[in-house]
Amino acid sequence: MDEISVKELAVKTREALRASGAAEYSLWRQYDQNLLPVVRWFRKRGHEMFSEEVAYLYLNELKKRFDCGEIKRNYYLFMRRGAARRECWRYLAATRRK
Numbered sequence: 001m002d003e004i005s006v007k008e009l010a011v012k013t014r015e016a017l018r019a020s021g022a023a024e025y026s027l028w029r030q031y032d033q034n035l036l037p038v039v040r041w042f043r044k045r046g047h048e049m050f051s052e053e054v055a056y057l058y059l060n061e062l063k064k065r066f067d068c069g070e071i072k073r074n075y076y077l078f079m080r081r082g083a084a085r086r087e088c089w090r091y092l093a094a095t096r097r098k
Helices: 006-019 024-044 052-067 073-084 086-095
Strands: none
Touching (some): 024 052
């Protein structure tokens, strides 16, 4: 897979959602509320480029926060969906050729 920044993948995911006919509210909800926290998490830990291994670390950290009661179940599942978009992200990264 070509290297691509996690921010660029999030933007491309938003573009793919828009192209599929998603409403503006859905775009806001899925991008701003769901994908951008993943981007911030990557950057906070010094990772600008997307990596499935780092995405799994994010998922593990979410699970630990949920297990210890730091975050509620609904928030945990919502944020997990953002990271789970890695399937879409992987597709976008694989099809992004120069």
